Amino acid sequence: MDVARGKALLIEAAVKLASKTGNFSALSVREIGKEAGLNPNTFYRHFASLEALGFLVLDLMVSGRRQPLREIRRHAAEAAGAQLPHPNSPAEYWACCLRKAKAAARLTIEGYFDYVTAYPETFLIGISGIAALSPGLREKLDEAIGELASDLADDIRIYQLLPMLSDEAVRSIALLIVKQTFLFSTDYINTPGKREETRRMALGFVMNLIAGSIALEVTDKDTMISLVEILRSAG
Amino acid sequence: MDVARGKALLIEAAVKLASKTGNFSALSVREIGKEAGLNPNTFYRHFASLEALGFLVLDLMVSGRRQPLREIRRHAAEAAGAQLPHPNSPAEYWACCLRKAKAAARLTIEGYFDYVTAYPETFLIGISGIAALSPGLREKLDEAIGELASDLADDIRIYQLLPMLSDEAVRSIALLIVKQTFLFSTDYINTPGKREETRRMALGFVMNLIAGSIALEVTDKDTMISLVEILRSAG
DNA sequence: TGTACATCAGTGAACGCGCGTTCACTGATGTAC
DNA sequence: TGTACATCAGTGAACGCGCGTTCACTGATGTAC
Numbered sequence: 001m002d003v004a005r006g007k008a009l010l011i012e013a014a015v016k017l018a019s020k021t022g023n024f025s026a027l028s029v030r031e032i033g034k035e036a037g038l039n040p041n042t043f044y045r046h047f048a049s050l051e052a053l054g055f056l057v058l059d060l061m062v063s064g065r066r067q068p069l070r071e072i073r074r075h076a077a078e079a080a081g082a083q084l085p086h087p088n089s090p091a092e093y094w095a096c097c098l099r100k101a102k103a104a105a106r107l108t109i110e111g112y113f114d115y116v117t118a119y120p121e122t123f124l125i126g127i128s129g130i131a132a133l134s135p136g137l138r139e140k141l142d143e144a145i146g147e148l149a150s151d152l153a154d155d156i157r158i159y160q161l162l163p164m165l166s167d168e169a170v171r172s173i174a175l176l177i178v179k180q181t182f183l184f185s186t187d188y189i190n191t192p193g194k195r196e197e198t199r200r201m202a203l204g205f206v207m208n209l210i211a212g213s214i215a216l217e218v219t220d221k222d223t224m225i226s227l228v229e230i231l232r233s234a235g
Numbered sequence: 236m237d238v239a240r241g242k243a244l245l246i247e248a249a250v251k252l253a254s255k256t257g258n259f260s261a262l263s264v265r266e267i268g269k270e271a272g273l274n275p276n277t278f279y280r281h282f283a284s285l286e287a288l289g290f291l292v293l294d295l296m297v298s299g300r301r302q303p304l305r306e307i308r309r310h311a312a313e314a315a316g317a318q319l320p321h322p323n324s325p326a327e328y329w330a331c332c333l334r335k336a337k338a339a340a341r342l343t344i345e346g347y348f349d350y351v352t353a354y355p356e357t358f359l360i361g362i363s364g365i366a367a368l369s370p371g372l373r374e375k376l377d378e379a380i381g382e383l384a385s386d387l388a389d390d391i392r393i394y395q396l397l398p399m400l401s402d403e404a405v406r407s408i409a410l411l412i413v414k415q416t417f418l419f420s421t422d423y424i425n426t427p428g429k430r431e432e433t434r435r436m437a438l439g440f441v442m443n444l445i446a447g448s449i450a451l452e453v454t455d456k457d458t459m460i461s462l463v464e465i466l467r468s469a470g
Numbered sequence: 471t472g473t474a475c476a477t478c479a480g481t482g483a484a485c486g487c488g489c490g491t492t493c494a495c496t497g498a499t500g501t502a503c
Numbered sequence: 504t505g506t507a508c509a510t511c512a513g514t515g516a517a518c519g520c521g522c523g524t525t526c527a528c529t530g531a532t533g534t535a536c
Contacts, residue, residue: 006480030522042479042480042481107484132367156442172436182417183414207447207451208444214450215441215446215450224460228450265489275490275491277512280511
């Protein structure tokens with residue numbers, strides 16, 4: 001037995017309650033204990049305070065989600081890249097990459113929202129309640145967002161999706177995508193009637209950012225034009 | 236006397252406390268009464284519940300901030316547009332507008348963050364605590380964001396900043412800007428050491444979105460190139 | 471192998487506290503006649 | 504103009520409740536010798 005039974009039960013109960021109300025900071029020690037089917041003060045056998053539990057939950061959430069999210073991108077990149085011919089020139093190489101990026105973005109967003117639907121707790125808790133608990137937790141949440149963004153930037157590099165952009169541009173759009181995606185996620189969960197629209201908006205957002213970065217960074221006009229045209233074309 | 240003295244005191248106290256803790260939903264009736272220097276239950280003379288107060292505060296925030304934010308954009312657009320020569324062709328007209336848009340965006344962001352610094356409560360409360368109070372309030376907050384976005388889209392139209400873009404594209408980037416700007420605002424308030432960076436990121440974000448929309452929507456290649464070049468050039 | 475001891479997860483009772491909410495009350499202001 | 508009455512903002516005491524936290528306790532598991 002790696003982690004004590006009661007501790008696991010308490011964590012589980014806290015996550016369940018927090019995702020139900022969307023507000024981690026409104027939870028009480030006694031409420032969590034009750035939900036876990038334990039004595040109210042068993043809590044103190046495992047955690048020094050609610051904040052300590054918050055730290056742990058946030059840690060679990062982030063460390064537990066990073067890899068799956070990377071897997072989603074790996075699958076998307078592989079599916080998108082498989083049928084591409086070998087390019088004959090640098091410009092053609094960029095074009096190939098961008099076509100792959102476009103397909104990968106769409107597949108990733110599909111996969112991402114499916115994942116959100118499967119594990120909504122993570123995303124509801126992450127955004128709303130937890131940060132209000134303490135400045136320390138707010139800082140940790142910012143850190144987590146930074147890590148997720150850097151994962152995304154790494155994947156963009158690894159799968160050679162946007163080689164025409166500078167590292168800085170990639171990092172910058174990765175951060176924007178991660179932050180905005182949190183907002184899209186809560187919309188997605190909270191308003192089931194607009195899910196299709198939310199997916200479209202998210203994809204449009206990503207395409208818009210990529211197009212903007214290419215327009216601002218690719219200096220050769222013909223190359224820029226042809227790259228932008230790839231994004232512009234349907235499908 | 237338009238609104239009762241006690242009511243005004245209670246609203247003021249609630250705003251003050253909520254902006255201090257960044258969590259409206261954690262406030263208590265007694266705490267608010269104490270801060271206002273009133274008997275705990277005077278609260279019930281004016282509000283049916285904490286949620287009712289939340290609605291009112293949100294209303295006041297939004298209705299009180301819409302006009303000032305529009306004024307900031309009006310000043311920015313006027314300052315940016317004053318020295319532009321009269322254009323001789325449609326393409327030149329778009330170019331003029333975009334130059335104006337670029338300057339206006341920078342000035343607006345300057346003015347906006349100054350405004351955030353002056354009235355941080357609005358932005359701290361808006362984002363974090365209030366939505367957790369109830370689904371009704373969350374809905375109202377979404378509505379408010381929609382209104383602010385539609386104000387922004389209107390101003391872009393009125394000052395003819397982006398006539399090369401479709402209405403839909405303008406509305407779409409306006410919504411993204413407003414949402415992202417809320418996040419930038421809390422960063423701005425909470426981490427004073429990174430304010431310059433946050434301003435730069437916000438401006439970069441807006442420029443990136445505009446460049447992306449132009450790249451994706453302007454069909455004439457030469458026009459698109461020359462417009463993008465305006466955004467690309469320094470200053 | 472047996473015994474003594476330490477550690478650990480969990481229990482149940484109890485504490486003092488701030489909470490939301492209700493009640494009966496006061497005093498000031500407005501209003502009908 | 505004066506009087507009687509209604510309305511309204513605010514008061515102070517009181518209620519029952521769930522809260523965080525502490526205490527002394529139990530029983531199971533592991534460990535030293």
